[in-house]
Amino acid sequence: MNARERLTASLSHRQPDRIPFDLGGTSVSSLHVKCIGQLRDYYGLPKEHVTAWSISSMAGIVPADLADRMGVDTAAAIARGGPFGMPRENLKLWTMPDGQQIYVPGLFNPTPDGNGGWYAHPQGDTSCPPSGHMPTKCYYFDNIEPKIDFDEDKLDPADNLEEFSVLGAADTQYLLRSVEEAWQTGRAVVLNMPGAGLGDISWVPGGGLKHPKGVRTIEEWYVSPLLRPEYIQAVFEGQTDIVLVNLKIINDACGDKIDVVYTCGTDFAHQNGLFLSPAVFRRVWAPYYRKVNDWIHANTKWKILKHSCGAVAQLLPCFIEAGFDIVNPVQTSAVGMDPATLKKEFGRDIAFWGGGVDTQHVLPLGTPEEVRKQVLERCEIFGRDGGFVFNAVHNVQNDVPAENIAAMVDAVKEFNGDL
Numbered sequence: 001m002n003a004r005e006r007l008t009a010s011l012s013h014r015q016p017d018r019i020p021f022d023l024g025g026t027s028v029s030s031l032h033v034k035c036i037g038q039l040r041d042y043y044g045l046p047k048e049h050v051t052a053w054s055i056s057s058m059a060g061i062v063p064a065d066l067a068d069r070m071g072v073d074t075a076a077a078i079a080r081g082g083p084f085g086m087p088r089e090n091l092k093l094w095t096m097p098d099g100q101q102i103y104v105p106g107l108f109n110p111t112p113d114g115n116g117g118w119y120a121h122p123q124g125d126t127s128c129p130p131s132g133h134m135p136t137k138c139y140y141f142d143n144i145e146p147k148i149d150f151d152e153d154k155l156d157p158a159d160n161l162e163e164f165s166v167l168g169a170a171d172t173q174y175l176l177r178s179v180e181e182a183w184q185t186g187r188a189v190v191l192n193m194p195g196a197g198l199g200d201i202s203w204v205p206g207g208g209l210k211h212p213k214g215v216r217t218i219e220e221w222y223v224s225p226l227l228r229p230e231y232i233q234a235v236f237e238g239q240t241d242i243v244l245v246n247l248k249i250i251n252d253a254c255g256d257k258i259d260v261v262y263t264c265g266t267d268f269a270h271q272n273g274l275f276l277s278p279a280v281f282r283r284v285w286a287p288y289y290r291k292v293n294d295w296i297h298a299n300t301k302w303k304i305l306k307h308s309c310g311a312v313a314q315l316l317p318c319f320i321e322a323g324f325d326i327v328n329p330v331q332t333s334a335v336g337m338d339p340a341t342l343k344k345e346f347g348r349d350i351a352f353w354g355g356g357v358d359t360q361h362v363l364p365l366g367t368p369e370e371v372r373k374q375v376l377e378r379c380e381i382f383g384r385d386g387g388f389v390f391n392a393v394h395n396v397q398n399d400v401p402a403e404n405i406a407a408m409v410d411a412v413k414e415f416n417g418d419l
Helices: 003-013 033-042 062-070 157-161 169-184 218-227 228-259 278-299 312-319 339-346 368-382 402-416
Strands: 074-077 092-095 102-105 119-120 132-134 186-191 260-264 304-309 324-328 351-353
Touching: 003 186, 003 312, 033 402, 074 169, 169 186, 169 228, 169 402, 186 368, 218 228, 218 278, 228 278, 260 312, 278 312, 312 339, 339 368, 368 402
Parallel strands: 074 186, 186 260, 260 304, 304 324, 324 351
Antiparallel strands: 092 102, 119 132
16 A cells, blocks of 8 residues: 555555554644754754744654655645744744754744743734743743733624634645645645634634734633633634635645645643533534534545544544544543553544554653553554554654654554564
8 A cells, every 4th residue: 555545544444554654744743843853863864954833832844854764654734824923934044942953934033031031922023022932941832821801791703713714825825835745745645724723722822913802811711611602602603614615725726635634633631531521512612513524524535633632532422423533642641541442432433643652751751662562552452453543642742862753663663564
């Protein structure tokens, strides 16, 4: 099988010739820019500056030669827009706290915080209050919640829709070019759909808006489905309408070159349980997910990926009902997320993209042999009868040794009989 056939077979719950391997196909299944740089050295690849996919998470874009070296089966199609309202264009070099130089958007114009850290400003406008912060000795930009006083009786859903819009000419051309470049690699193409994450908390603060309005704090947003459900549903209705228009634009232009669409990164759980009940999910989120997923299934052959960190086992029936084909990152260290149980109870109805190795403990802190052992165990459990794409649990973080990442890659190859 080639990469596309392999991925399609596995996501259709058929046994592929070998387990498909993703590393860099989505913004939540990639590597920190530091790891990419170290892996280039480890594998003896020519030195080159890494490009940041996300200024927030500092996940990097995995270059083709590194993907080839690791045997990756996926290629990412990436949107033009990025965190803090900075389009991924006119790239320039910026120096990370450890001295690594990386490519960042041209509008990225951080200012020092006075303590060795950095502030990011919406759209790079330093006349505006900062909307992101990289503390000293850190490798990520966290959102800064805007200080907004809103009148409960005068909330306008348009305020929480300001950052979402129908794709303009520049955004469309950028995305279509990215799809074409991904398709040319011969790997399975994963579309990272812009603006489709309903209530994704990483976007709620409006970090790319100079003057955000509406419900913009994490605490207020999480209680809004209970305190102001009509408002949240109006926001989701407006956002869904925009997503459906954009899906048609993309599908009309290049739909046959896309294999998977990552639509939504909204987290519904933490390490020990859910943020909300299945009943609230079905009432507030499911109708809009269903509308988007039904359109995709009716008009394309794409498989749909839903990302949610945490202990989401109780929500997996809801994800399946809502029409999602894939769940990621499969946080196996969370409560109730035992791999064998997940595979037995849900493996016929939803595919697992991730869960291949624990990124909290084993990958950063274990030995290469401990990494190898867990990868082989997870491939044996999840890989049976298809329904599995190997990836670590979420992005590989900056503190993971290159030797451990290579041990992960080699273990997948070993399981697949490629070593």
